[in-house]
Amino acid sequence: MKNRDLKVSDLGEKKLIERIAKKSKNFDFNHKKGLNSYIGDDAALIDFSNTSINEKYYLVATSDLLIQKHHFPIQMSYFQMGWKSVTVNVSDIAAMGAIPTGILISLAIPQNLSLKSFDEIINGILEACNYYKIPLIGGDTNQADQIIISGTALGKVEHKNSKMKYGFKNGDKIAVTGQLGLAALGFEILKEKNQEIIKMLTEKHLENKENISNIINLSIEKALNPSAKLNEGINLSEIASSSTDITDGLASELYELFDADKSFNKNSNLGIRVYEDKISKEPLFKEMNILSKILNKDIFELIFHIGEDFELLFTFNDKIEDIDKLLKKVNFFIIGEINNSNRVEIEYSNGKVEKLSSKGYEHFSNVS
Structure with missing residues (x-):
C-alpha cells in the first residue's frame, strides 16, 4: 500500500512516534546542547549545568490547546495547523521576554486521518520549530473525533528582563509591534460569501485597487500563517515595563494588563487610555477600513474584539536611558498611555473620552 493511501490507524501510536522522531533528526534544532533525551522518552530532560542558565x-x-473546529479555519492546511500550534506557544514565550528552549507537542487525531495529512501536520510543527529555533523535545499522541493539538513551550529569561502583565507606571506609553486587525480582516475575507462581494466592490475603489489587493493578501497570510514576535519580545525585554501578546482582541488584552495591575497592587488607581486617532494612523489602516466597509464590518470591531494578531502589546517609559537606541531594533506604534483614571478608556477623534468595554469596541465613531 502506498504512503498516500495509508491511514494513521495502519501504523499505530508507536510507529507514529517513531516517524516523528525520524523526521525531526533532519532539523538543526534537534542537535541543540543540553538535551539529554529524545522524542520517544516519557519526559524531556533539559540539562542546565552546561548552559548559560543559572541563578x-x-x-x-x-x-x-488548539481544537480543530474552534481554532483552525476550513481554509487552513494541515501544515498550517502544525505551524500555528507552535506559534501560539512561542508567542507566549515572546511576551515574557524569554528565549525558547524546547517545546512538547501532544496530538490527538481521527483514526481515519490519512498518513499524508498526518505528515503535513508534523512538517508544519517541525518547520515552525526550526524557524523559531526551538527544539521539539517530546509530547504524546492519541485518538479523537477531530484534530486537537496541545503545546507546552519552555524558555529562559534573566530575572531583570522578565516581563509580566503588570509593572507599568503612570505616564508609561502603550504600544504595539505591528498592524492591528489584519488577521481578523483575513478571517472575514476567507468566508465564502465574501469572495464575490470583494471582487465586485473593489472595482469601485480603482484608485486604491493595487493597495487593496495587497491588503487582502496580507490579511489572509496573517490569518492562516501567524507569526510570533519572538525577536521583538527579546529586544523589548530590556525596556518594557509590561507585556502581553494580542490573541483575543486589543480590548481584551488591555483589560488583561489593567486587571493584572490590580491583582499585583489592590490600592493602584492606574488606568489605561488609548486613542482612536493613533490607531487610525497605522500605515495600512486606510485600505483596511475600505475593505471592512465592503464587508459591512467596522474596522474597530475587528481590531478591538476579534484578535489573532499575535502582535505584542507593551508599555514603556520613553524617558529611560538609551531608549532611542533600543527602540530602533523594534517596529512599533504608540497607541496610548498609562494614567490615573482607574479604568480602561478610549479617546475618540472628537475629544470625547469613554470607558472601553472589555467585550469589544462598542461605541464607534465614524472613520472616513
Missing part, C-alpha cells in the same frame, strides 16, 4: 534566570513554561 540569574527563570525557567519559563506555557501551554496552549
Whole structure:
C-alpha cells in the first residue's frame, strides 16, 4: 500500500512516534546542547549545568490547546495547523521576554486521518520549530473525533528582563509591534460569501485597487500563517515595563494588563487610555477600513474584539536611558498611555473620552 493511501490507524501510536522522531533528526534544532533525551522518552530532560542558565534566570513554561473546529479555519492546511500550534506557544514565550528552549507537542487525531495529512501536520510543527529555533523535545499522541493539538513551550529569561502583565507606571506609553486587525480582516475575507462581494466592490475603489489587493493578501497570510514576535519580545525585554501578546482582541488584552495591575497592587488607581486617532494612523489602516466597509464590518470591531494578531502589546517609559537606541531594533506604534483614571478608556477623534468595554469596541465613531 502506498504512503498516500495509508491511514494513521495502519501504523499505530508507536510507529507514529517513531516517524516523528525520524523526521525531526533532519532539523538543526534537534542537535541543540543540553538535551539529554529524545522524542520517544516519557519526559524531556533539559540539562542546565552546561548552559548559560543559572541563578540569574527563570525557567519559563506555557501551554496552549488548539481544537480543530474552534481554532483552525476550513481554509487552513494541515501544515498550517502544525505551524500555528507552535506559534501560539512561542508567542507566549515572546511576551515574557524569554528565549525558547524546547517545546512538547501532544496530538490527538481521527483514526481515519490519512498518513499524508498526518505528515503535513508534523512538517508544519517541525518547520515552525526550526524557524523559531526551538527544539521539539517530546509530547504524546492519541485518538479523537477531530484534530486537537496541545503545546507546552519552555524558555529562559534573566530575572531583570522578565516581563509580566503588570509593572507599568503612570505616564508609561502603550504600544504595539505591528498592524492591528489584519488577521481578523483575513478571517472575514476567507468566508465564502465574501469572495464575490470583494471582487465586485473593489472595482469601485480603482484608485486604491493595487493597495487593496495587497491588503487582502496580507490579511489572509496573517490569518492562516501567524507569526510570533519572538525577536521583538527579546529586544523589548530590556525596556518594557509590561507585556502581553494580542490573541483575543486589543480590548481584551488591555483589560488583561489593567486587571493584572490590580491583582499585583489592590490600592493602584492606574488606568489605561488609548486613542482612536493613533490607531487610525497605522500605515495600512486606510485600505483596511475600505475593505471592512465592503464587508459591512467596522474596522474597530475587528481590531478591538476579534484578535489573532499575535502582535505584542507593551508599555514603556520613553524617558529611560538609551531608549532611542533600543527602540530602533523594534517596529512599533504608540497607541496610548498609562494614567490615573482607574479604568480602561478610549479617546475618540472628537475629544470625547469613554470607558472601553472589555467585550469589544462598542461605541464607534465614524472613520472616513
